[in-house]
Amino acid sequence: LVLSLLVAVAGTVWDRSAYRAVGALLCAQSVGNEPTQPFTPVDAWIALQDGDQHWYAFRDEGDDTPIRIRLTVVPENGATFFVLTPAQMLARQRGEPFEPVGAGSRSPVFNGDRYWTGSFVQSGIYYVLVESTGRGLSHYMLSIQGTQVSFPLLTFIQPLPPIATMDSECAVHPNRTPTADMTPLIGPTAISTPGQTGIVSSPEESLPPIGKEYSIQPGEVHWYAFRDEGDARAIAIRATANPANCMAFALWTPEQLRLWRQNIEFQPVGEGTINRQLNGDLFWTGSFVKSGIYHVVVTHDPTHDPASTGECTYQLRVTGDDVTLVLPSRMP
CATH class of the missing domain: 2.60.120.380 (Jelly Rolls)
Incomplete structure (x- = not known):
């Protein structure tokens, strides 16, 4: 309840x-x-x-x-x-x-x-x-x-x-x-209410994927990170957006992050797809056999809906039996 x-x-x-x-x-x-x-x-x-x-x-x-x-x-x-x-x-x-x-x-x-x-x-x-x-x-x-x-x-x-x-x-x-x-002791600089801008995130200062609502503007990229123990247990990633499908997310392995840093092209290991059983939310599920820190990269994506060229708010959550949250160190 x-x-x-x-x-x-x-x-x-x-x-x-x-x-x-x-x-x-x-x-x-x-x-x-x-x-x-x-x-x-x-x-x-x-x-x-x-x-x-x-x-x-x-x-x-x-x-x-x-x-x-x-x-x-x-x-x-x-x-x-x-x-x-x-x-x-x-x-x-x-x-x-x-x-x-x-x-x-x-x-x-x-x-x-x-x-x-x-x-x-x-x-x-x-x-x-x-x-x-x-x-x-x-x-x-x-x-x-x-x-x-x-x-x-x-x-x-x-x-x-x-x-x-x-x-x-x-x-x-x-x-x-x-x-x-x-000043906040943890996490990157982030908005507290929808509609504000100025999310500061990066692979080193990633946001926690705990379902907090953020606003993303065209051209912005939001980074999330989590740790998985690599025991092949199921992981689920779900994103709810308003307007619907105004954003997209991709899942990167540690190796793919390394390729990105070297400007080498690659195909993300996973991407959010529309799930009609979840009210049209973007969804991905899978598992890994190698432990490490994985990243979810969120972008503003007006291609899903021509009407969503403006403000886009969303919530992203990652769950799994052996998924843990990795917070950046920001204590002064």
Whole structure:
């Protein structure tokens, strides 16, 4: 139920009564309050109700490379975070005593934000628990960074910014005005609402394919990236566009990216095709037997629809059992 509500909230057409109904439900029912259905971090303010908690999870390859976690909270001291290993998460779920492997501490370097850095020598899924300190409603932004940090895409939910900010019975916008030292901690420069331009992406600074809505203009190219373990398990890529089919996407292997850098012609390993069973969305499915980082290249494509020569908004999502999200490192 909650997942279907999140999908509805992500749409572009807002009905006021539905807005309030969904907002009231999400205010009363915390999404991401269990490690079995954790959030992935996003570049947005997230509302945390008094006494509530939010679970996040990430994968680390266990190669002893640094991991950096930063939490910005409004008001200050409204929330804190803890880092848990899989064993510590299970101990907490069973009500057993444990000591978290890490915890956020106030950092003067980051204007009092809570910060933790460390590394692991064993690969696996690790957890970040954001907890309210019991001082009322707070808003926060969380960043989890590392060269070998990724986020599984299949069962992880992307938290939305407080959707009920105009509802007097629920959350309100944080009153702390963003400044230069509060620039986004993760991901390339991106729009927050449809219609804006200025997406900055590249093979090195790729967008996460988690279904966020973007606007693409004629001549623009948007880069996405994901990691696959190469175990021949199915991967699905789906793009929903408005107007329909105003964009196109192609899937590149690591080898094809190398050919592109050398200006050598090649045929992409996959392309989105119209799927009538999915309301005409562009779709591709397949699998790989070699692990690595694969790229999805999105272009504005008015050839599909002569009427779509102007603004085009779309959502792209990649799912798969062993597909993980690769985020660029942007922490200052």
